Amino acid sequence: MLTEKLAPEKLDPRVRRTRSLLEQAFFDLVQEKGFQDVTVQDITERAGVNRATFYAHFPDKYALLDHNIRQGFLKEIDKRMLNACHLTLDNLRNLIIAVCEFTRSANGHCKPAQGQFESLVETQVKAVLHELMLKWLEQVPLSVPAETAATAASWAIYGLALQWSHAKQPRPVEAYAAEVLPLIASNLNLSSTGV
Amino acid sequence: MLTEKLAPEKLDPRVRRTRSLLEQAFFDLVQEKGFQDVTVQDITERAGVNRATFYAHFPDKYALLDHNIRQGFLKEIDKRMLNACHLTLDNLRNLIIAVCEFTRSANGHCKPAQGQFESLVETQVKAVLHELMLKWLEQVPLSVPAETAATAASWAIYGLALQWSHAKQPRPVEAYAAEVLPLIASNLNLSSTGV
DNA sequence: GGGCTTTTGTTGCCTAAGCAACACTTCCGG
DNA sequence: CCGGAAGTGTTGCTTAGGCAACAAAAGCCC
Secondary structure, eight states, rough: OOOOTSSSSSSOHOOOOOOOOHHHHHHHHHHHHHHGOOOHHHHHHHHHHHHHHHHHOOHHHHHHHHHHHHHHHHHHHHHHHSSTTTHHHHHHHHHHHHHHHHHHHHHHHHHOOHHHHHHHHHHHHHHHHHHHHHHHHHSSSOOHHHHHHHHHHHHHHHHHHHHHHSSSOOOOOOHHHHHHHHHHHHTTTOOTTOO | HHHHHHSSSSEEEOHHHHHHHHHHHHHHHHHHHGGGGOOHHHHHHOOOOOOHHHHHOSSSSSHHHHHHHHHHHHHHHHHHOOTTTTEEEEHHHHHHHHHHHHHHHHHTTTTTOOOOHHHHHHHHHHHHHHHHHHHTTTSSSSSSOHHHHHHHHHHHHHHHEEEHHSSOOOOOOOHHHHHHHHHHHHHTTTTTTOO
16 A cells, blocks of 8 residues: 555554544535635534644644645555556556546646645645655666656656646546656656567 | 433543444444454454553443443434423323334344343333433422332333334334323323323 | 463553643734 | 634643553363
8 A cells, every 4th residue: 555655654543543533524624615714623623633633733724735635646546556666667657547637636626726726736746756756766777866767757747647637628548648658667767668 | 412411411532432433343343243253352453442442441342232222222212302301291202102113123133133132222221211210200299209200110111112012013103102101101190181 | 181372351651632721813893 | 993703823731542561261172
């Protein structure tokens, strides 16, 4: 599970519970009232958690939003990659598909909201991608620093996903992923001739 | 809410959460494996609660079973009595119906189990009835001690409910309740002529 | 029976969560 | 413009829960 590998794996059951209560309450409330109208008090009250406890976990509701976006993206990845522990063409293609799907649903689902929302998604998605790329690349010989390759790849992937999701009539994800795959693969010194 | 009036009303959210997690896990596990095959470890593991915490709340799994039965009965009562705070013919009739329904579902639902199960239900139901009768009677003048009247009424009600639930083709509850109502009412010095 | 594993209760120490009170900002209505 | 109401962060102290280790029962298999 990637959700548990990029995020800490084993943690105090109390913490796990509290987080999940806060996440759930927050998610529901945003559906009902919209992000701006949700207060920290609302969240803690709904979650049945003390307000002080909220601040022990998140600086403010924006951080919780970031966190939820990140978790959502991680879940999207987990759905498609059971053995995401190293760099292969298959994993890379599935990753691209995941980013496309998540970007579309995240930005589409909250259309009423704002463009500022998109930038939050962008930040989280690129951050996760960057971490994941670094993990993948540490086992592979490269002609440039891993940092560099990771940055290039994560930006490229997100950019392509965004472009795809903004198309009037988006093409099938699979086709798009197959098309851009060689491009990304080459960034990572990964041959794609043998697909 | 009666559930919160006979049981303590305000209590530490952590306690509330833990109890509810244990109750739910226990209930599910009993459905799956049967009461005897469920261990305390199973319950706490499923609930995501420490085993030591279990013992801070219940002496053993039998106590948890008692507790669940009691809660189930209280919920059954709550469904039918919105203003159950004092003794009226209406409340009394609804109470009788609740006892009938609960007894039937409890003993019917777990038919595969045992006769010993029935006696657990009996204990809890009579206990709750007794407490409730005392609450009702403390505002009413009586020719006998309230304890006495409460005992008679709670035994009588449960006995009648059990008899009803054991009938081959049970009659409609409402009819049965209406029939036995005067009998119980008279135990409580409550005239029933004016229904 | 004797050895093995599993489950049961129990205990002491540590950490997360609850609570109440605080000062501070923001927002509204008179 | 002012004053109250509501939301925000923060803090010290208390309590519930997690953890690990224990001894003791309860099953099981040979």
